Amino acid sequence: MICPYGKIREIGTTADVGLVIESGTLELLFATAGWGMTQLITMPHSDWTKEKHRIDLRADDTDMLMVDWLSELLFIFSSEALLFSTYDIVINENRLQAQLQGNRVIGSGIRFRYDLKGVTWHNLVIRRVRNVYQARILFDV
Amino acid sequence: MMKLEQIGQYRWKLPIGSIPGMRVPGIVYADDRMVKTIQSDGSLNQLANAATLPGIESAAIAMPDIHFGYGLPIGGILACNSRTGIISPGGVGYDINCGVRMIRTPLSISDVRPYIERLVDRLYQTIPCGVGSDGKIRLDGREIRKVMQKGSAWAVEAGYGVEKDTIFCESSGRLDDAGCDDVSDRAIVRGRDQLGTLGSGNHFIEIQAVHTIFDNNAAELMGLEENQVTIMIHSGSRGLGHQVCTDYLQLMVRNLSKHHIVVPDRQLACAPIDSADGRRYWGAMKAAANFAWANRQCLTHWVREALQEIFGTAVSMDSMGLLYDVAHNIVKIETHEVNGKQLSLAVHRKGATRAFGSHHPDIPERYRTIGQPVLIPGDMGTQSFILTGTETAMRETFGSACHGAGRRLSRKAALKLAKNRSIEQELRQQGIYAKAEGRFTLGEEMPEAYKDIADVIEVIRATGIGKPVAVMIPLGVLKG
Numbered sequence: 342m343i344c345p346y347g348k349i350r351e352i353g354t355t356a357d358v359g360l361v362i363e364s365g366t367l368e369l370l371f372a373t374a375g376w377g378m379t380q381l382i383t384m385p386h387s388d389w390t391k392e393k394h395r396i397d398l399r400a401d402d403t404d405m406l407m408v409d410w411l412s413e414l415l416f417i418f419s420s421e422a423l424l425f426s427t428y429d430i431v432i433n434e435n436r437l438q439a440q441l442q443g444n445r446v447i448g449s450g451i452r453f454r455y456d457l458k459g460v461t462w463h464n465l466v467i468r469r470v471r472n473v474y475q476a477r478i479l480f481d482v
Numbered sequence: 483m484m485k486l487e488q489i490g491q492y493r494w495k496l497p498i499g500s501i502p503g504m505r506v507p508g509i510v511y512a513d514d515r516m517v518k519t520i521q522s523d524g525s526l527n528q529l530a531n532a533a534t535l536p537g538i539e540s541a542a543i544a545m546p547d548i549h550f551g552y553g554l555p556i557g558g559i560l561a562c563n564s565r566t567g568i569i570s571p572g573g574v575g576y577d578i579n580c581g582v583r584m585i586r587t588p589l590s591i592s593d594v595r596p597y598i599e600r601l602v603d604r605l606y607q608t609i610p611c612g613v614g615s616d617g618k619i620r621l622d623g624r625e626i627r628k629v630m631q632k633g634s635a636w637a638v639e640a641g642y643g644v645e646k647d648t649i650f651c652e653s654s655g656r657l658d659d660a661g662c663d664d665v666s667d668r669a670i671v672r673g674r675d676q677l678g679t680l681g682s683g684n685h686f687i688e689i690q691a692v693h694t695i696f697d698n699n700a701a702e703l704m705g706l707e708e709n710q711v712t713i714m715i716h717s718g719s720r721g722l723g724h725q726v727c728t729d730y731l732q733l734m735v736r737n738l739s740k741h742h743i744v745v746p747d748r749q750l751a752c753a754p755i756d757s758a759d760g761r762r763y764w765g766a767m768k769a770a771a772n773f774a775w776a777n778r779q780c781l782t783h784w785v786r787e788a789l790q791e792i793f794g795t796a797v798s799m800d801s802m803g804l805l806y807d808v809a810h811n812i813v814k815i816e817t818h819e820v821n822g823k824q825l826s827l828a829v830h831r832k833g834a835t836r837a838f839g840s841h842h843p844d845i846p847e848r849y850r851t852i853g854q855p856v857l858i859p860g861d862m863g864t865q866s867f868i869l870t871g872t873e874t875a876m877r878e879t880f881g882s883a884c885h886g887a888g889r890r891l892s893r894k895a896a897l898k899l900a901k902n903r904s905i906e907q908e909l910r911q912q913g914i915y916a917k918a919e920g921r922f923t924l925g926e927e928m929p930e931a932y933k934d935i936a937d938v939i940e941v942i943r944a945t946g947i948g949k950p951v952a953v954m955i956p957l958g959v960l961k962g
Binding site for chain 1: 523524525549550551552553556572575576577612613614668671672681682683721724725727728731732735736747748749751889890891892893894895920921922962
């Protein structure tokens with residue numbers, strides 16, 4: 342399934358995996374990052390609507406907000422086996438509020454791709470080039 | 483491209499000034515061919531970044547299996563003065579106390595070959611592996627604290643092993659004074675159902691046979707002989723350790739300015755060891771390390787049970803002793819000589835194995851005359867090695883050696899190379915039965931994805947950092 346929030350390119354470093362993503366707004370960039378990270382775990386489906394979840398995060402800067410956001414999603418997957426495919430996000434002065442829809446995936450017969458251990462800060466890039474927001478994020482596998 | 487100065491056949495120096503702020507040089511152990519790869523994969527930048535950290539002593543060191551990671555490169559060693567230096571979660575990595583252990587068996591290659599599929603299949607049924615797998619052990623809040631305090635000994639007391647097992651672990655399978663209160667509720671939630679799980683990616687259980695012995699005296703003390711079957715287990719602290727790293731990176735990134743620390747890469751965020759933040763991470767890291775030792779001990783127990791199920795009275799618990807267990811992602815406070823002075827150092831090893839020389843008091847008595855056993859797995863199609871630590875390692879590398887072959891290809895590139903091939907069949911043709919839970923694991927972990935372990939070991943041997951004892955070949959492997 343193609344990500345509805347932005348463009349995703351998966352990249353591989355020698356040991357780990359990463360994403361290069363772009364979107365039209367900062368909110369869509371964060372939604373694309375969430376979708377992209379989910380895609381590294383297993384391919385999201387638009388019919389994942391059984392579970393609703395809210396997230397409210399504050400950070401000192403955009404980089405920190407991105408790492409915190411993806412770390413939060415990774416914790417929810419690790420602890421509740423919950424992955425999301427619908428992301429409704431508002432970002433205001435480094436505060437992120439998200440309403441999410443997804444499904445519990447363990448025991449559902451889904452086969453997984455990567456066991457992501459963490460979201461790294463290494464070579465993290467978030468930037469705006471004219472009207473496009475871009476990011477590069479590496480994950481420890 | 484960063485320039486390396488050759489200072490010996492297999493020794494290279496990354497000079498101070500390669501990037502601004504380097505306090506010490508980098509030292510890389512590698513052959514000419516490895517250097518070409520190392521210079522192009524970005525890992526030297528990561529080594530140079532580590533050399534800027536406050537309190538670093540002597541040099542930032544890279545083993546021949548160095549490759550691009552995050553923060554400190556994989557195969558990297560960072561030793562900081564424990565009084566004036568820092569401690570860094572990124573210098574350890576997410577999988578705290580990821581490590582390797584080896585179990586002896588009384589079986590020979592001819593005993594096991596006819597049953598190898600049955601054995602690997604049984605391990606696959608018995609041992610939870612792969613993404614999101616929960617273990618068979620359920621821990622409540624009180625019990626998980628005990629695991630984090632006691633490490634390997636918790637598992638033995640719970641019936642997953644024998645007391646002797648703890649003797650043959652680095653640090654006896656337990657770091658004292660673990661800071662259970664410094665481990666977050668989130669880390670406990672991630673870990674509570676994962677004790678006794680293998681994980682995925684490069685974690686494995688491999689049935690091996692001793693192919694060649696290089697050091698008869700050491701092999702005899704280790705109870706090894708040619709054609710003997712041994713088992714190697716590679717796993718870590720699972721979600722608990724991953725969350726400890728996440729939590730403390732978050733804390734240390736936020737508090738960098740409070741500690742007046744500037745880092746070239748936020749993944750190397752750190753705090754003075756002698757600060758509240760530093761002490762809390764050190765305590766939580768020890769708790770996660772102990773969880774990892776308990777994890778590998780539980781896996782050991784189920785491996786022994788599977789062997790007993792298949793080989794019956796030919797194997798007793800006593801005959802399947804633990805040869806040794808090493809950590810290769812950890813920070814430990816150790817005493818080393820620097821410029822003629824004995825210093826207390828926080829030695830960060832990320833993809834590097836402790837390799838203490840003979841007569842060190844931290845080595846089990848049985849091995850004290852030969853040096854610490856150093857377990858170095860290769861890829862699943864070639865060989866693994868056992869070495870002993872040396873005085874040279876004590877002098878040059880803070881008592882450390884490499885941790886594996888080191889990846890050569892990214893997972894994506896490996897999968898591309900594996901396209902339209904059956905890695906399982908190719909391994910089977912070599913007499914290796916491989917089974918994996920993950921859909922793409924065998925492709926990502928294919929032998930060509932790794933450097934040649936023999937080249938890595940040759941650098942370690944020739945520089946005197948480790949002394950080869952024996953080489954093992956794989957018969958069967960279970961991957962996550």
